[in-house]
Amino acid sequence: MRRHPEVVVEPRIDAATSIAEIATRYVFDPPRDDDPVIEFLSPEELAQAFAGVIPIELGDNVPARSAEALASAAELVVRHSVHTSHPRFFNQNFAGPDPVAVIGDWLGAALNTTNATFEAAPVFTLMESALLRKLGRVAGYPVSDEPGSLPPGLFAPGGSSATLYALQLARHRHQPDIVRVGASADRLAIFVSDAGHYAAVKSAALLGIGMDNVIKVAADDEGAMDVTALRAEITTARERGLTPLAVIATAGTTVTSAFDAIDEIADVCDAEELWLHVDGCWGGSALFSSSHRHRLAGVERSDSFVWNLHKMMGVTQQCTALLVRDPGQLGPCFATGADYIFQPDKLHAEFDSGDRHFQCARRVDALKLWLTWQAYGDEGFEARIDHAVAMADHVRHRIRSSDDEFATIVEGDFSNVVFVWVPPELRPFDLDSLAPDHHAALHVLAPRIKGRMQAEGTVMMGYQPVAEINTFRFILNNSNVEPADIDVTLEFISQYATEEWKGV
């Protein structure tokens, strides 16, 4: 009966200790200034670099490695990863992880538990509820402070998942028996601007609604939804036999950081009896700033609101809050009442969040946000937003005073600036009168500049086609960025562009 009584797993404290030193050094002495943003290697070169230490591929017999080899591998990981806290990392809608958030994440990982039940996560359950209530109040949602009342939402593993849950809540309100019997024959339609995030179509596919039934409403040149077009699309959809279900208003589009007119869209949703979901994954954090919260006016009228604190607020991946107007519907929409974990007869069962959620075990995402918020306070959160926009303003200022070397495609007035470098012969830039060969040449220039950035490790910045030209996107959300970092970045782009333009 007692097989293998001798089997013992000795914890590898030696390896853990060495790697902890590397991780700690990285957090408190991160790459900056002229340190590379990335020491870029191709997949083949990376494989080769690791081959001499520990091959990345795991063979058919993986041996236990020495602590020295593991530490060397960890050093290689650091060396050839992208330094997202570097002030010249402008590549994603996250950057500059806050040190308190990173360490809060560490403490959560050390305590490794699930946020699904009070018994497994007593402190984190209360922190999560407290954060949801505070976020709800910041958004102007009705929030009950009565002890034991349901918090106005949940934490999700990212914006796409939160969007999925929100649309299911919308569908559940429309058809309350959907959870039991499945979707009715209604062909539902969801409306989002054509500058909105692709989470809408992904969610529609997964829900069985279908991507074709996500109606892309025209956006203006800045990226904000045309609300007149929305009204027309709803009418057209009804005429086509579709059943309009929900409108997604975007608060901070991915490319241009544009804000849809939520209040006006809320009027449409009221009149048409549609669910209003606000995608504030990027721009929701504008609510923290008295100078910028007006951009989300009307969010308090929405039915659901997704807000990624891991984007503008520098909290580590992931920290997504889904706020809902009616938390009483989370249970009916997601509960299954599994009696091995949500035992109704246990102590404090009413605090368990798990049966109001799609997920079962959930990593603790609340602690890092709670500690970060307490470290900086409301004023520090406001400063983070104001700093980001001030830096974006500096970008706009520099481009305007660049003697036409750079031109904005979408200047924006929040965190993002979409722009191109302009070849001398095309200054001042006039997109509309661009000859086809110049258009094509400019389109292929951005990937070449990006290749130089990566190869030399000087800058990381994303590009995307806007008006059918690959354009760079300055996205500001890293509180480590100073005006000089922006200036140097533009100088690098100028240099690479000038050199690469000769070859396109």
Added chain:
Amino acid sequence: MRRHPEVVVEPRIDAATSIAEIATRYVFDPPRDDDPVIEFLSPEELAQAFAGVIPIELGDNVPARSAEALASAAELVVRHSVHTSHPRFFNQNFAGPDPVAVIGDWLGAALNTTNATFEAAPVFTLMESALLRKLGRVAGYPVSDEPGSLPPGLFAPGGSSATLYALQLARHRHQPDIVRVGASADRLAIFVSDAGHYAAVKSAALLGIGMDNVIKVAADDEGAMDVTALRAEITTARERGLTPLAVIATAGTTVTSAFDAIDEIADVCDAEELWLHVDGCWGGSALFSSSHRHRLAGVERSDSFVWNLHKMMGVTQQCTALLVRDPGQLGPCFATGADYIFQPDKLHAEFDSGDRHFQCARRVDALKLWLTWQAYGDEGFEARIDHAVAMADHVRHRIRSSDDEFATIVEGDFSNVVFVWVPPELRPFDLDSLAPDHHAALHVLAPRIKGRMQAEGTVMMGYQPVAEINTFRFILNNSNVEPADIDVTLEFISQYATEEWKGV
């Protein structure tokens, strides 16, 4: 234009440093032996404990707190959290986070990036692919080693999400245009044993299939699916006008760690042309042990297979692999081709995993698993499984030789043992001849014992109704557990039960 040029966010290095020390101390000197598993406080008491340091609730004006206050709050977090690495924590299907995994998690958090693209996560993209290939080979899946070939799956934020994705893949094979046009009018049916995990019904609700169309197939007393009943249920479903879509075979049920006969179920799926999904969230890791991998015989015939490395393998939350037989379908099922991030014209775009996935930004879950695997090797992984079963065998041995003080309800032969303490007057225990009042009294005993465990902080163990009696579940997956921990745990249960029995 240059508003707020003076806004600067000073990073709170002071607070981060203090909390990092607390987290590091916790990992390398964790609670053990007679340290409490939990210093339990009720929600009200917790609120009070924090009130003197930093209140858990965030008021309308959150001030920036001192480093001292933040460190004190972090100490309180640790003090009143559940110590899941303690050898007397048997409460969940995760326990004993491995120190290398915790520190690997830390390094990933420090490098805070998304695993969606090669450019943002060059090393992690390769590690993730390498891990999926290795896991695929361990499972006996066909895995291509050709450079640049698609890895056989993806990482998901937990077993429920992975199940959701797997069922969508099944539906997509059944109806390839579902992504575009939405679900057809077919009323789909999914089959899972009645001992299977509730992720099946949650996913069916979210997909719009409906919980009622998840057919619960009878399981035997140990918790394994009755395959004859499965065949009958499929026939009945067809007769009722349902379209059978998929069968979920469970490899390691949540309560009794039973394994469905995958090979036999695969025969049924072949004959009926159904998708076979294996839920190996719990028991998939048995594949690492030559003594136990036979329990999953036939998994290599499945279409999809979900495997939580954060359960038996001690990797931190979450680390879930979804393996798929045909990775070529991940793109068609989930892609949207967002051109601001998956630019087709950039370097190494073909390595991006993001457009084969539902999620966009994804936390790096691969690094911690890669480091842990390299630290222990295949043999260390095997030892972890063998140790868990050896400890469960010790539980079974102790219960058998307890002079009828304890009785197994489901003895099992893997990691879990479901049992009750038996009052002296009911020994030897005979469930079938139990008088109704004794039945009722035994049912309320477990929550009382659990309350004592929590109040005294001696043990954490879950209970659930089996045969309408609340029964405790010994679940073994913590490599820190030694036979003496099991012996002491049974002594505590004996003591609490004896004392509480007088009062029920």
